[in-house]
Amino acid sequence: MTEPGTIHRAVCPGSFDPVTNGHIDVIERASRMFGELIIGVAIDTPKKTTFSIDERVGFMQEVCAPFANVRVEVFDKLVVEWASRVGAVAIVRGLRALSDFEFEFQMALANRKLCPDVETVFLMTREDCSCISSSMAKEIVKLGGPVDQFVPACVVAALKEKFPG
Numbered sequence: 803m804t805e806p807g808t809i810h811r812a813v814c815p816g817s818f819d820p821v822t823n824g825h826i827d828v829i830e831r832a833s834r835m836f837g838e839l840i841i842g843v844a845i846d847t848p849k850k851t852t853f854s855i856d857e858r859v860g861f862m863q864e865v866c867a868p869f870a871n872v873r874v875e876v877f878d879k880l881v882v883e884w885a886s887r888v889g890a891v892a893i894v895r896g897l898r899a900l901s902d903f904e905f906e907f908q909m910a911l912a913n914r915k916l917c918p919d920v921e922t923v924f925l926m927t928r929e930d931c932s933c934i935s936s937s938m939a940k941e942i943v944k945l946g947g948p949v950d951q952f953v954p955a956c957v958v959a960a961l962k963e964k965f966p967g
Contacts (some may be wrong), residue, residue, distance in 0.1 A: 806951055807831075809837030809838055810836050810837050810838075810891050810892070811836060811838040811839075811840065811888065811889055811890045811891060812815075812832060812835070812836040812838070812839050812840070812890050812891065812892040812893070812894050812923065813835065813839070813840045813841075813842050813881070813884065813885045813888065813890045813892075813893055813894065814828065814832055814839060814840070814841050814842065814893075814894040814895075815841075815842035815843075815844060815877065815881045815884070815893065816841075816842070816843070816844065816857050817843070817844050817847040817849055817851060817858070817936070818843055818861065818862055818936070819842075819847070819851045819852055819853055819858055819936050819954060820852070820853055820858065820861055820936055820939065820940075820957040820960065820961065821861045821862055821865055821936075821953065821954065821957060822931070822934050822935065822936055822952055822953050822957075823931050823934070823951075823952055823953060823954065824846065824898060824927040824928075824931035824932070824934055824935075825865075825896065826865050826954065827896075827927050827928050827931050828894065828896035828925045828927060829841065829865075829866060829871065829913065830868065830869065831925055832894040832923075832925060833869045833871055833872050835923075836870060836891075836894075838871050838873075839869070839871060839872045839873075839894070840872075840874075840875060840888055840890065841862050841866055841872060841873070841874045841875070842875060842876070842877040842881070842884060843855065843858050843859050843862055843874060843876050843877070843879070844876075844877060845876055845877070845878040846878055849937055852964055853960065853964075854938060855876060855935075857960065858869070859874055859876060860956075861954070861956055861957055861960070862874040864954070864956050865954050865956070873948060880916065881893060881913065882913040882916045882917045882920055883916070883917070885917070886917050886919065886920055890920060891919075891920065891921065891922070892920065892921045892922065892923045893910075893913065893920060893922045893923070894923050894925060895909075895910075895922060895923070895924050895925070896924075896925055896926075896927050897924050897925070897926050897927070897936070898926075898927050898931070898932045898933075898934075899932060903924070904908060904965075906922075906924065906956070909922075910922035910924075914957045931952075934952040934953075938952075939952050939953050939957075939961065940961065940965065941961060943961040943964075943965045944965045949961060
């Protein structure tokens with residue numbers, strides 16, 4: 803239990819390969835819920851990333867610049883260990899659909915076993931963001947479609963550079 807008036811810190815981890823408007827929506831709302839929000843860009847991810855760690859961090863720093871209480875850092879540990887090390891009381895996870903919930907729920911239960919002092923907070927994305935994922939944004943660009951409505955401008959340009967055509 804924290805003292806009244808304490809600034810509560812949360813983390814929001816992900817591969818962010820690349821960041822989408824759904825991620826930004828969750829970050830914006832989480833930034834209003836916590837005194838400090840640390841966006842963790844994962845170095846190690848089971849997915850093969852399209853963008854380097856430096857590119858992903860750069861995108862996150864650009865899109866998080868408007869939020870005074872949000873900072874970006876890289877992590878390479880178990881999420882819950884990293885969250886505990888930085889003094890977070892919560893891990894924020896975005897959900898797009900019910901299918902996301904099963905995986906996230908299992909992860910939250912495992913994290914609670916590993917570190918009972920760190921809670922997991924689920925935030926649903928806005929309806930207009932629920933259909934998009936980083937993978938889908940990349941696929942749209944590969945097939946020549948417009949992604950402007952799904953990802954921030956800095957990512958649109960980078961995706962078009964990675965997947966010209």
